[in-house]
Amino acid sequence: MGVDRGELLADEPLVELFTTTAMLGDVVADPYAALIASHSMKELVEMLVRACEGGIESVPEAPPELAAFVADMERVPEWLDMDLVEQGAREARLTAALLAPFITRGAFVATFMNTYAALPMALTGALSGARAAHRVNETSSFFAVTTQPGALERHGPGFRAAAMVRLMHSMVRVHALTRSQRWDPAVFGVPVPQSDQLPANYIVTYLLARKVLRAGRDFTPAERAVVEFTRYRGFLLGMPEELLPIGPEEIVRVLHTWGAVLRGGFDDATCGELVRSTMSAHLRSGNGLLDRIADDVEKSWSKTFFVRAFAAGDKEVARSMGVDYGLGDTARIAVTTPFIVGRHAAVGALRKLPLFADPLDRYLVAMVERRLREYGKPEFTSDHTSYADRQAPERRARTHI
Numbered sequence: 453m454g455v456d457r458g459e460l461l462a463d464e465p466l467v468e469l470f471t472t473t474a475m476l477g478d479v480v481a482d483p484y485a486a487l488i489a490s491h492s493m494k495e496l497v498e499m500l501v502r503a504c505e506g507g508i509e510s511v512p513e514a515p516p517e518l519a520a521f522v523a524d525m526e527r528v529p530e531w532l533d534m535d536l537v538e539q540g541a542r543e544a545r546l547t548a549a550l551l552a553p554f555i556t557r558g559a560f561v562a563t564f565m566n567t568y569a570a571l572p573m574a575l576t577g578a579l580s581g582a583r584a585a586h587r588v589n590e591t592s593s594f595f596a597v598t599t600q601p602g603a604l605e606r607h608g609p610g611f612r613a614a615a616m617v618r619l620m621h622s623m624v625r626v627h628a629l630t631r632s633q634r635w636d637p638a639v640f641g642v643p644v645p646q647s648d649q650l651p652a653n654y655i656v657t658y659l660l661a662r663k664v665l666r667a668g669r670d671f672t673p674a675e676r677a678v679v680e681f682t683r684y685r686g687f688l689l690g691m692p693e694e695l696l697p698i699g700p701e702e703i704v705r706v707l708h709t710w711g712a713v714l715r716g717g718f719d720d721a722t723c724g725e726l727v728r729s730t731m732s733a734h735l736r737s738g739n740g741l742l743d744r745i746a747d748d749v750e751k752s753w754s755k756t757f758f759v760r761a762f763a764a765g766d767k768e769v770a771r772s773m774g775v776d777y778g779l780g781d782t783a784r785i786a787v788t789t790p791f792i793v794g795r796h797a798a799v800g801a802l803r804k805l806p807l808f809a810d811p812l813d814r815y816l817v818a819m820v821e822r823r824l825r826e827y828g829k830p831e832f833t834s835d836h837t838s839y840a841d842r843q844a845p846e847r848r849a850r851t852h853i
Contacts, residue, residue: 460712466705469694470713473647477625478618478690480524484517485622493623500619504612524690525615526606531693533680540681541599542813543674546803547656548599549819550796556592557730558754559655561775562762563648564726567719572624572643574722575632585733586828591652593827596820598685613830614688621649646691650710653686654697658707659761661700671700679703718773727774731755737828749788752781 461467487496503511503522511518528534564570573587594613597603603610621644628635628643635643651658657679664671671679683696697703718724731751736743755770755777763770767777803812 457712460705460709463705463709466709467713470647470710473692473695474641474645474713476646477642477644478622478646480517480521481618481622481690482625484515484521485619485626487515487517488623488626496619497616500615501612504615505607521615521618525611525688529687529693532684532687534684536677536680537604537684538602538681539674540677540679541601541604543678544656544681545599545813545816545820546796546800548596549816549823550799551792552595552656553592553823554750554753554792555757556595556754557588557733557735557750558757558761558775559652560588560591561727561730561754561758563652564723564730565718565762565773566714567717567722568640568714569648570719570723570726571635571640572628573726575624575628575634584729585735588730588733589735589827590830593824593830596823596827599681600817600820604681604684604688610685611688614685616830618690646695647710649686649689649691650695651707653689653691654682654703654707657682658703661703664700665704720774724774731775737826748780749784752784753788753792755781756785 484496484500499511499514499518500521503514503518508514508519508522564573594617597613598610600608600610602608604614605611625643629637660675660678661671664675679698683698686696687693695706697706731754734744734747735750736747755775758775759765759767759770759777763773763775770777799812799816802808803816
């Protein structure tokens with residue numbers, strides 16, 4: 453499965469795609485976020501929520517930027533097979549309910565592996581101290597809610613959550629480009645570009661694609677539906693078709709090329725601090741004995757996922773990046789594997805049988821709802837008053853995006 457970095461970088465069209473998208477923000481959400489100069493964050497969020505829930509006509513005071521934003525999300529591109537999307541969400545619920553809660557932190561941490569990708573989060577202060585738990589839970593909540601029945605339909609909660617995520621990312625771009633002394637567009641390009649949403653949206657599908665390629669086959673119809681569900685979710689997040697690959701080989705190559713073109717450099721003061729604060733965060737709402745045990749188990753699974761997926765199985769490499777995998781983690785994985793992996797495999801096998809398909813899907817829907825309650829109510833906002841690096845007002849006035 454390994455691909456030489458030089459070979460990846462020799463693919464000029466694909467490298468050019470990432471070079472271009474590294475300079476792209478969100479052409480419809482960014483103008484709306486820029487209205488922060490004349491509106492409060494609360495006003496922008498409230499209008500967006502009303503537009504998602506009741507349509508743009510329910511917001512009589514809607515600025516044209518909001519109308520354009522919502523209209524862009526409402527259109528259905530010809531290159532998507534919408535008949536497969538709901539089926540794909542049904543298939544994706546298995547992982548969202550039974551496996552994702554144990555690996556999301558590890559996947560989230562992987563986004564901090566170089567200063568370029570980590571700096572926007574560092575600037576917002578959103579992953580320092582207790583706020584790290586809130587942001588991880590928000591991310592988990594978004595991906596979980598998109599798998600629920602009808603969630604990605606026009607007035608569904610997943611559609612609304614995607615709009616809120618886009619606004620949050622746009623706010624990060626606006627504030628990083630207009631308030632930060634550390635973000636240099638000539639060096640880093642645009643903060644949180646479209647290409648950087650690729651791994652978060654595709655991580656589960658990427659692992660599925662690798663499994664398929666190892667088996668020497670193509671996607672099954674059910675797996676193909678998961679891919680189309682992933683592509684539509686990415687479209688709602690504002691990603692262009694070029695960053696939504698469809699075949700297993702294409703998915704793996706695009707994800708590997710994304711990694712190959714990233715600017716190198718693991719800055720411990722930025723990347724390391726974000727990794728450590730995220731890994732140490734207590735994600736559960738309670739702090740009783742069972743909550744602490746569950747939190748420790750989840751951390752061990754997230755560490756395992758990180759070591760295998762992003763450190764090539766090398767624990768020392770992982771430790772150098774702030775993920776310390778020890779004997780306690782090994783013991784927790786050994787004790788819980790039969791239940792976590794066994795339950796995932798058993799439910800996955802039984803739900804293929806007509807007799808069990810609907811009852812088990814109702815079980816998975818209920819499990820995702822339970823996860824969502826545990827994650828708490830997501831806000832999907834960016835508070836510029838918490839930013840760790842801000843320019844003086846007079847300098848901001850001379851800065852444009």
